[in-house]
Amino acid sequence: MRPSRTTRRATVGTVSAALLATTVLTVAPAQAATAPSAPVAASPDSSAPVRFVDIEGDGGITLKANVFTPSDADGTRRYPVIVLPTSWSMPQIEYMAQARKLADKGYVVVGYNSRGFWQSGGEIETAGPKDIADASKVIDWALAHTPADPHKVGMAGVSYGAGISLLAAASDKRIKAVAALSGWGDLVGSIYSGRTEHRQAAQFLGATGALTGRPSPEFRTIMKDFLASNLDKEQDLIAWGRKRSPAAYLDKINANGAAIMLGNAWGDSIFPPNQTADFYEKLTGPKRLEFRPGDHATAEGLGLFGLPNDTWTDTQRWFDHYLKGADNGVNRESPVLLKSRSTGAYEGYKSWKDVPSAQRRIDLGGSQRIRTNWDSGADGGLVILSSMMDQFFRLPPMASIPLLPRSVAAVWQSERYPSGQRVRGTTRLHTTLTSTAESGTAIAYLYDVGPLGIGKLVTHAPYTFHGKTPDQPFGVDLDLFSTAYDVPAGHHLAVVVDTVDPLYITHNPGGARLTFSSPADDPSYVSVPVRD
Numbered sequence: 388m389r390p391s392r393t394t395r396r397a398t399v400g401t402v403s404a405a406l407l408a409t410t411v412l413t414v415a416p417a418q419a420a421t422a423p424s425a426p427v428a429a430s431p432d433s434s435a436p437v438r439f440v441d442i443e444g445d446g447g448i449t450l451k452a453n454v455f456t457p458s459d460a461d462g463t464r465r466y467p468v469i470v471l472p473t474s475w476s477m478p479q480i481e482y483m484a485q486a487r488k489l490a491d492k493g494y495v496v497v498g499y500n501s502r503g504f505w506q507s508g509g510e511i512e513t514a515g516p517k518d519i520a521d522a523s524k525v526i527d528w529a530l531a532h533t534p535a536d537p538h539k540v541g542m543a544g545v546s547y548g549a550g551i552s553l554l555a556a557a558s559d560k561r562i563k564a565v566a567a568l569s570g571w572g573d574l575v576g577s578i579y580s581g582r583t584e585h586r587q588a589a590q591f592l593g594a595t596g597a598l599t600g601r602p603s604p605e606f607r608t609i610m611k612d613f614l615a616s617n618l619d620k621e622q623d624l625i626a627w628g629r630k631r632s633p634a635a636y637l638d639k640i641n642a643n644g645a646a647i648m649l650g651n652a653w654g655d656s657i658f659p660p661n662q663t664a665d666f667y668e669k670l671t672g673p674k675r676l677e678f679r680p681g682d683h684a685t686a687e688g689l690g691l692f693g694l695p696n697d698t699w700t701d702t703q704r705w706f707d708h709y710l711k712g713a714d715n716g717v718n719r720e721s722p723v724l725l726k727s728r729s730t731g732a733y734e735g736y737k738s739w740k741d742v743p744s745a746q747r748r749i750d751l752g753g754s755q756r757i758r759t760n761w762d763s764g765a766d767g768g769l770v771i772l773s774s775m776m777d778q779f780f781r782l783p784p785m786a787s788i789p790l791l792p793r794s795v796a797a798v799w800q801s802e803r804y805p806s807g808q809r810v811r812g813t814t815r816l817h818t819t820l821t822s823t824a825e826s827g828t829a830i831a832y833l834y835d836v837g838p839l840g841i842g843k844l845v846t847h848a849p850y851t852f853h854g855k856t857p858d859q860p861f862g863v864d865l866d867l868f869s870t871a872y873d874v875p876a877g878h879h880l881a882v883v884v885d886t887v888d889p890l891y892i893t894h895n896p897g898g899a900r901l902t903f904s905s906p907a908d909d910p911s912y913v914s915v916p917v918r919d
Contacts, residue, residue, distance in 0.1 A: 435490030437483070442499060442528045445520035448508030451479045452499035452525065455490035460534050467710035468535035470525050471498040472518075474684065475547035476595040478505045484693030489703065493711070495535045499525055501547060503600045510603035511596055514550045514574075514631045522555035526562075537561065539710045543702060545569050545691070546657075546684050550633065556645040557636035564709035566702040568650040569684040571658040572666025575628035578613075580659060581865060583828060583849035584892040587770035588657045589613055616892055618853065634666050646673035646709040650698050652681035653728055653870045654774025654783075656767075656890065660869045661813060664739045673709065673718065676739060677701065678871065679726040682774035725811070728777060729873035734811075734918075743812040743916030747801075749882055751818055751911035755797035756902040759895035763796035763885040765832050767847045770890065786832075788881045789840040796885040797903050799913075800836070808874040812916035814846055814867040816882070819911060821860040821902040826853045827886070828893035829901060831865055833913065834881040835874045842881055846870045849891045860904065882913050 435455045444450040457466055469489055471482045479500035486496040502521055503511030512518050522542065529535045541564040542552035549570025556562045571577045578585045578592075593610045596602050602610075609627055612620040629635050640647070647670055651663045660678055667676045677698065679686040690696030701724075707713040721735025723742065736742050768774070768784035777783040791798055816831050828851040834842030848867040855861055874880065884903065886895050895901075905911035 435487050437487070440532075442525055444502055444507075444509065444524050445517045446509070448502060450499045450502065450508070450521060450525065451506045452497055453479055453483065453486070454529075454533060455486045455494075455496040456533055457490055457493050457495070462534065465534050465536035465539075466493055466495045467539035467541065467706065468495040468497065468526075468529050468533065469541045469543055469706060469710075470522065470529065470552075471496065471542070472522060472525075472544045472548040472551045473499065473501050473504065474545045475501075475592060476504060476599040479507070481545075481691060484691060485699055488693070489706070492703065492707070494706070495529060495533045497525055497529045497533070501551065503603070505599060510601045511606055512603055513606050514547065514554055516630075518551050519554050519558050522551055523559045526559065539563060541565065541706050541710050543568070543706075545687060550574075550631070553633035553640070553647070554631070554636065556643060556647065557633065557639040560643050562643070562645050564646045564648075564706055566648045566650070566705055568687045568698060568702070569652065569655060569658065570649070571662060572632065572634045573628075573662040574632045575625055576632075576634075576662040576665075577658045579624070579628070580661070581848055581850040582853070583851040584613055584616060585657075585890060586614070586892045587890050591657070591770055614892070616894065634662075634669070637666075637669050641671045644672045646705070648675040648677070648702065648705045650677040650679070650687060650701075652679055652683065652686045652774065652778070653868075654681060654777055655683045656770040656774060657683040661866055664813075664869055668739050675701075675705065675717070675722050675724070677724045678869075680728045680731070680774075681778035682771050685771075685775050685778055725871050727871045727873060728783075729781070729871075734871075739812075742918070744919045745917050747808065747915045747917050749799060749801045749880060749913045749915065750905070751799045751882065751903065751913065752905050754902060754904040755793075756900055757793075757797050757885065758795050759827065759886040759899045759901060760893070760897065761792075761795035761885075762887040763791050763883070765791060765796060765830075765834075765883045765885050766888045767830070767832070767844065767890045784844040786834065786842050786844075786883070787840055788834060788836050788842045788883070791883060796883055799882045801880040803877060803879045804874060805876060807876040807878065808880070808915070809918040810845060810870060810872045810874060810915055811918040813869045814916060815914045816863070816865045816867065817912055817914070818863050819860045819904045819906055819909060820852075820863045821858060821904065822852070822855060822899060823857055824896045824899040825855050825857055826894045826896065827851070827855075827899060827901060828891070828895055829884050829886055830888045830891065831867060832883040832885075833867060833915070834883060835872065836879050836881045837875070838877065842883075845872045845874075845880070849888065851894050853894070860906075862909065880915065
């Protein structure tokens, strides 16, 4: 089915805005990426000098890199080394502000442009085996050409650099500590969660990759099949994504024992928080999980400009303890750190499972039948932009719940909460669905509804099915994206389900109908995790 005109306009506008933001961040400093390899004098407010160098990557390609060395290096001592692969589409100077800060604290820091992007050689492999081999090659170079300590090797990165760092920790035993910021544990579970293609996220990655790099034929084919919803290639997509998922190498990561810090944003529209939390729970070595308001890479983004940033502060503390042995207490703190979207306050927990202390049920009683392929007005917003609005202005996507047309949106509402509710963790939906077609898509939303009926989006998630017998009911269990949101006193929650969202590719044939029912022997409900 072709997307609606509204959906096409929203998608084009979103990708254009995202490309503009990427261009501002990347094209302006591009000249610096071609700097010579001679030492460059430090700025007046910093002491660590920088060198721009070429490093030979896997297969003999050239990786453009920059190297910061502590100013007191005199050839008589070794320093911990941190390797920083760049984010998707970013040039090699991405981490220079943070690299200089780390070098001033006694680290050798090597930041390099991931293969296939900007002036680095090769093609975009999307964190494939060649990217992981490159990471080890960079470590080899650092140990041979800088005063780096071979027993104190760390890796860190944002987004793409985070994924490469985690995958490298599975294959290179020299890596003792990792800080993975806005990365992924499960690539398929990120852009194909609920068996639904995350349209805007994929278009954003494809467009920015083509703008700033050289996508490999394999990547071009995967993206083409993905955006065309080619179900004949679904297993190829899953195999491709699994090969690039740190979760597939958990046994090796745990056996190697690197101390791993994970940071992400509640509203990450490329790598949703659920898959990060699931990956964290399965790690057995030293670990830390941090969630903050925002979208993809926005929680740590300002730190890339050298501005004060909690995520980068904790990253340095993590390396100080696990690479330098500093007794700074990071190993004794609550390993799960959450920042509320509503209050901005931090909360510490001993595990992800301990985040909610209770569950509040919203019964999805009765039977509701809706038409498909009509936009009800409920949606998850726009990739990158909507959750940034929530982060900086506390303005998530909104909808007027009383005005949602019940012919195209199923709506259930809770009682009013006199004392409010502190939603913490993963909301789960259980229902019975009957479709007039064998395939279809539904998107579930949870709204915080005020006295005037205006709903602020708390969380949502898509769900797609294929191969079902028409007019035969089947059970649906869906995890909505994890969050930390405070419902004010006097408000209530609303559950909304419709079939169109500009974030996703939907699979409802023309004229199809979806019916949500609640059998007596298997009642439908939404379970909301709360903190008393």
